[in-house]
Amino acid sequence: MRATLEHHRPRPTATAVPLRRAVEPADTESARFRTKLRALCATRLHDTPTLTVPRRGHVYMDGGQDRHIYVIEAGQVKTLMITGSGKRCLLFISGAGDVLGELGLLGSERSDTAVALEPATLRQIPGDRFLSALAEEGLLPEYVRHLGERVIEQQKIIVDMVTLECERRLAARLLLLSQQIGKRRGRLVVIRPRITQEELAEMVGTTRSRVGLFLKHFRETGLVGMVQGSLAVDDQRLGDYIEGRLPAAAHF
Template sequence: MSISPHVQGSKEFDPLAFLSKAAAGRTIQRYRKNQKIFSQGDVADAVFFIRSGKVKITVLSEHGKEAVIGFLTERQFFGEGCLDGSKLRGATSHAMEECVITSITRTAMLAALAKEPKFSTFFLTYLLARNSRIEDDLIDQLFNSSERRLARLLLLLANFGKEGGPMPIPVTLSQETLAETIGTTRSRVSFFMNKFRKKGFINYNGKIEVRRSLLDAVLRDKPQIREDE
């Protein structure tokens, strides 16, 4: 099998440029809001890279109960389980808004990782960051109140910690989805959202605008973001 010129060893190799161009083994597709990308149980034969937009990952139990297990945003991979021998998808992915996503076949992904050290480093950096995020999520679930978990989720969705200031979350997340993600009830989420709004931490009119003050409250562990007993 021939390897695309973009996968040949080169000091000029740019991982983002590689992931932004369609070629043998790579396709670029636009997804509309709520469109399914792949379903739990589908054949796992490709890795996906989000060029723009946000993606929701869910799992369905054998009893038919759905759970949200994560939200992904631009410059993140998903579906990489196929590289480790997974034959079927263990979860379902949906576009939360209009997305542009690069799909890379398992064969093309393995070739790029083998031939391009810069791409391997780029991918490894992502995996390490994701692993750290999973550990933080576990600690969050084990030790933090549901109010603090909601605050952290809103900050993550609003991309705080990245370049730029406060920005609206460009999607409308239902309170049911927020509740499922942090492991509490819709009524508690509604209570906390109203509390955050009254405190001036967020604006909440159709879409959520997260303000810097919410981040300050979380970092300083202020009492107002702790769950009332």
């Protein structure tokens, strides 16, 4: 099935606050680290347990004192925090080669929960052994840079939550998802697996119904579309919209 995205002439806007580049550069350094890490798991760490987690199954839950590190070998996992009142905030979506559970290295209770978005296979590694293997292979500096990039990404999300109205917050998270787990197909980036409207609502701090309205508007203005049942984004135009160069026709 081919995607159909219609282009509409943008209306003038009174303000345009530059928030980010429309298209971020390819993260080749992180990609190389993930490749090396997967190779390390297949060789030096091959005797560590492998977990198979079904869709919506838990890798770990908040409140536990699990001191393991998890490396995703296949599938995708979402990390979220749940408040005392039961509200859920989706923090991150991770894919093959990504590391989960770094807070376990601190030895304190986990504050986050990891749930499989689709059937996932993960390597479960004791924290001290994980760090030793990285040190022996000379990968500790790359791991520290990888953690630093995660911090920067989280800081961008916090800035978006504070400075953007809800509709543009959703656009920003869609753009980030396209960079994290998207696959380019021509001018579009296809986001797989399927991300539900409820999960998108957890990412931007709003209701599922409002997310549905925003997505309808994005489809009408050609910012997003569908490719074989999966959400696809025009990352260039989406970036322009976030920065104010392509204003919304209406605000909800």
